[in-house]
Amino acid sequence: MKAHxxxxxxxxxxxxxxxxxxxALAAGCDFMAGYPITPASEIANRLSQLxxxxxxxxxxxxxxxxxICAAIGASWAGRKAMTATSGPGLSLMQEGIGFAVATETxxxxxxxxxxxxxxxxxxxxxxxxxxxxxxxxxGDYQIVxxxxxSAQEMFDFMIQAFNLAESLRCxxxxxxxxxxxxxxxxxxxxxxxxLKLVERRLAQGGDPMSRVDFLDxxxxxxxxxxxxxxxxVTGSCHDRHGMRNLTDxxxxxxxxxxxxxxxxxxRDLMPPPAADYQEGEVxxxxxxxxARSARAAVALARxxxxxxxxxxxxxxxxxxxxxxxxxxxxxxxLLVLENNTGQLFPYVKAEAAAHCPxxxxxxxxxxxxxxxxxxxxxxxxxxx
Amino acid sequence: MPxxxxxxxxxxxxxxxxxxLHVCPQGLFSPSEQTNQAGLVPPRLEDAQxxxxxxxxxxxxxxxxxxxxxxxxxxxx
Amino acid sequence: xxxxxxAEHPLRKYFRPxxxxxxxxxGCGNGIVGQAVLWAIDELSREDGLSLDDFAFVSGIxxxxxxxxxSFAADTLHTTHGRPIAFATGIKLALPRQKxxxxxxxxxxxxxxxxxxxxxxxxxxxxxxxxxxxxxxxxTGGQTAPTTPPGLRxxxxxxxxxxxxxxxxxxxxxxxxxxxxxxxTYHPRQLRRAVKxxxxxxxxxxxxAVSQCPxxxxxxxxxxxxxxxxxxxRRNSVRLEAARGMDPLELEGKILVGELADRQxxxxxxxxxxxxxxxxxxxx
Numbered sequence: 014m015k016a017h018x019x020x021x022x023x024x025x026x027x028x029x030x031x032x033x034x035x036x037a038l039a040a041g042c043d044f045m046a047g048y049p050i051t052p053a054s055e056i057a058n059r060l061s062q063l064x065x066x067x068x069x070x071x072x073x074x075x076x077x078x079x080x081i082c083a084a085i086g087a088s089w090a091g092r093k094a095m096t097a098t099s100g101p102g103l104s105l106m107q108e109g110i111g112f113a114v115a116t117e118t119x120x121x122x123x124x125x126x127x128x129x130x131x132x133x134x135x136x137x138x139x140x141x142x143x144x145x146x147x148x149x150x151x152g153d154y155q156i157v158x159x160x161x162x163s164a165q166e167m168f169d170f171m172i173q174a175f176n177l178a179e180s181l182r183c184x185x186x187x188x189x190x191x192x193x194x195x196x197x198x199x200x201x202x203x204x205x206x207x208l209k210l211v212e213r214r215l216a217q218g219g220d221p222m223s224r225v226d227f228l229d230x231x232x233x234x235x236x237x238x239x240x241x242x243x244x245x246v247t248g249s250c251h252d253r254h255g256m257r258n259l260t261d262x263x264x265x266x267x268x269x270x271x272x273x274x275x276x277x278x279x280r281d282l283m284p285p286p287a288a289d290y291q292e293g294e295v296x297x298x299x300x301x302x303x304a305r306s307a308r309a310a311v312a313l314a315r316x317x318x319x320x321x322x323x324x325x326x327x328x329x330x331x332x333x334x335x336x337x338x339x340x341x342x343x344x345x346x347l348l349v350l351e352n353n354t355g356q357l358f359p360y361v362k363a364e365a366a367a368h369c370p371x372x373x374x375x376x377x378x379x380x381x382x383x384x385x386x387x388x389x390x391x392x393x394x395x396x397x
Numbered sequence: 398m399p400x401x402x403x404x405x406x407x408x409x410x411x412x413x414x415x416x417x418l419h420v421c422p423q424g425l426f427s428p429s430e431q432t433n434q435a436g437l438v439p440p441r442l443e444d445a446q447x448x449x450x451x452x453x454x455x456x457x458x459x460x461x462x463x464x465x466x467x468x469x470x471x472x473x474x
Numbered sequence: 475x476x477x478x479x480x481a482e483h484p485l486r487k488y489f490r491p492x493x494x495x496x497x498x499x500x501g502c503g504n505g506i507v508g509q510a511v512l513w514a515i516d517e518l519s520r521e522d523g524l525s526l527d528d529f530a531f532v533s534g535i536x537x538x539x540x541x542x543x544x545s546f547a548a549d550t551l552h553t554t555h556g557r558p559i560a561f562a563t564g565i566k567l568a569l570p571r572q573k574x575x576x577x578x579x580x581x582x583x584x585x586x587x588x589x590x591x592x593x594x595x596x597x598x599x600x601x602x603x604x605x606x607x608x609x610x611x612x613x614t615g616g617q618t619a620p621t622t623p624p625g626l627r628x629x630x631x632x633x634x635x636x637x638x639x640x641x642x643x644x645x646x647x648x649x650x651x652x653x654x655x656x657x658x659t660y661h662p663r664q665l666r667r668a669v670k671x672x673x674x675x676x677x678x679x680x681x682x683a684v685s686q687c688p689x690x691x692x693x694x695x696x697x698x699x700x701x702x703x704x705x706x707x708r709r710n711s712v713r714l715e716a717a718r719g720m721d722p723l724e725l726e727g728k729i730l731v732g733e734l735a736d737r738q739x740x741x742x743x744x745x746x747x748x749x750x751x752x753x754x755x756x757x758x
């Protein structure tokens with residue numbers, strides 16, 4: 014039986030989904046549960062090849078709900094676990110996502126976003142799940158979401174995603190769109206020595222009533238199973254020992270708020286936006302494949318003597334509020350570009366509108382990224 | 398002779414449970430005259446000498462409120 | 475009578491020390507099943523050297539899921555509704571040496587969780603699943619379950635349940651499980667033996683424990699309290715071996731008890747180990 018091997022270090026010309034799969038393996042992923050779905054299936058296909066020779070497990074689940082549950086179970090069994098899906102699958106996973114948040118489970122969830130709503134157009138990209146990733150489950154919570162814009166970032170952001178998941182004990186989303194999943198570009202795969210990987214801190218001993226297993230803003234060591242730690246892990250409201258508590262208002266408040274604080278206080282660990290702007294410009298705010306249009310539009314606009322800049326987001330959630338406010342204070346106006354009808358836009362506006370006008374522009378036709386010429390024309394309209 | 402101990406505070410009461418009274422082949426249980434701290438009526442073992450140590454009462458008690466120890470040696474009178 | 479503290483019950487050592495009381499309704503069968511599980515593990519601790527730390531318990535949502543959580547002093551995962559088997563699958567594949575046991579209810583495992591149940595049986599992954607079947611959704615106030623006998627007036631079938639019900643143990647056997655047994659809370663010793671056998675079995679083991687819910691099922695069935703329901707189980711249990719020679723009409727409303735399957739099939743974890751060995755040999 015011939016074992017499949019990951020791509021060796023060097024420059025490769027590969028599909029975005031493959032780059033993501035190679036990145037997952039390089040990050041130390043040793044468990045994936047997934048269900049086939051366009052345009053993400055290539056990730057499962059590739060990891061089903063790469064995981065077993067590396068001692069890992071690939072499970073093709075009976076449905077997406079089983080996939081996220083199995084990944085969470087594997088994480089509690091000590092593995093670096095992930096799943097990959099698209100919009101419809103993410104919708105199915107929402108209850109599981111809430112469970113991962115509430116139980117502080119390290120987990121990476123890839124959503125190769127496609128045209129919706131509903132079955133929509135499976136092979137066309139759309140930034141359709143930007144809000145769903147953050148708010149799709151019930152209740153009040155915070156997650157981390159990274160948005161790659163190139164096949165290189167498909168590889169790199171998987172490393173960052175696993176590191177963030179291990180550091181923060183929370184679900185971390187990677188949100189390419191379908192175009193990025195399927196396009197082929199140059200990717201540099203670094204040698205292993207260059208990679209800096211983070212492992213979760215593990216609880217060392219004792220019993221649950223004398224340990225803090227949950228609800229530490231600085232991230233409690235995880236009482237991984239199989240080590241005699243007698244962990245109690247529940248999606249019910251619980252205290253710092255993991256014991257269910259449905260009556261103490263202080264416990265309820267901590268259960269809902271401390272996991273949020275835990276994520277929000279470590280924005281320093283998350284990739285910052287790429288800023289290219291100066292005072293008084295129309296600043297384009299974009300992410301993912303649309304960021305390419307944004308940069309092309311800025312180049313066009315500058316050629317025409319217009320004052321234009323860009324702020325390309327790499328982390329979508331938590332929203333880079335400080336960077337957005339800074340850009341808004343400097344800018345003449347912000348123009349938010351998204352390949353949807355405005356999912357991040359209201360959130361950007363909430364941070365920025367006190368400082369400058371904030372407008373939205375979608376592509377001429379949804380499911381295509383913005384034509385730089387059209388964006389440059391809009392910049393012109395917004396300029397003095 | 399088997400030793401039966403009733404952990405009265407763990408009992409949920411013979412009125413709504415009463416499984417031990419029902420499953421004892423010798424019919425050795427009856428309601429106690431005292432309630433426990435929760436105000437519920439635990440069982441009372443009537444005739445300890447007739448207990449055969451079958452353990453039914455222990456195995457059927459949902460609240461682990463009965464302990465049967467088999468083969469306890471008691472000093473002969 | 476010498477006063478014993480509650481700590482001296484022989485099974486108390488398997489409970490988390492800080493817990494003072496059981497959380498079940500008076501007469502609830504969950505405690506009988508929980509005891510059977512712990513007695514099985516107690517015997518295995520002497521015979522096979524197992525301890526509670528060798529286990530991971532996974533349960534869903536519903537009264538039955540409260541058997542291991544929070545009581546058992548062991549790694550416990552209390553999951554979303556219907557999904558304990560899906561989580562358990564991940565735990566077991568990721569940590570093959572751990573004994574993974576699911577204890578949950580009939581609604582949780584055969585309604586919302588039905589898909590995970592049949593696929594786990596199909597995969598023959600080494601899990602032990604104890605389904606406590608009380609024929610109703612107890613925790614939410616007495617709604618119809620896929621196991622509720624037709625004709626009963628539950629809170630969501632006030633004119634009488636129109637639908638036929640599942641025979642879950644038969645379903646799981648057909649899906650490919652290696653060990654399948656059904657007993658009732660009238661049979662705590664047989665339950666204990668079946669659980670012990672299921673834990674020892676390398677493969678998917680499913681034990682259906684038909685159990686009394688006096689508060690909800692007792693009310694809608696008119697059977698009443700725990701003792702009456704247990705008597706109903708006693709009168710209506712038919713051994714599988716005896717059932718084979720009986721007329722199907724005679725078997726209506728009966729509870730078939732015994733071992734429905736006990737077969738040797740290569741378990742999924744074993745297949746994974748073989749694959750890992752084959753691939754790592756190649757890598758050298």
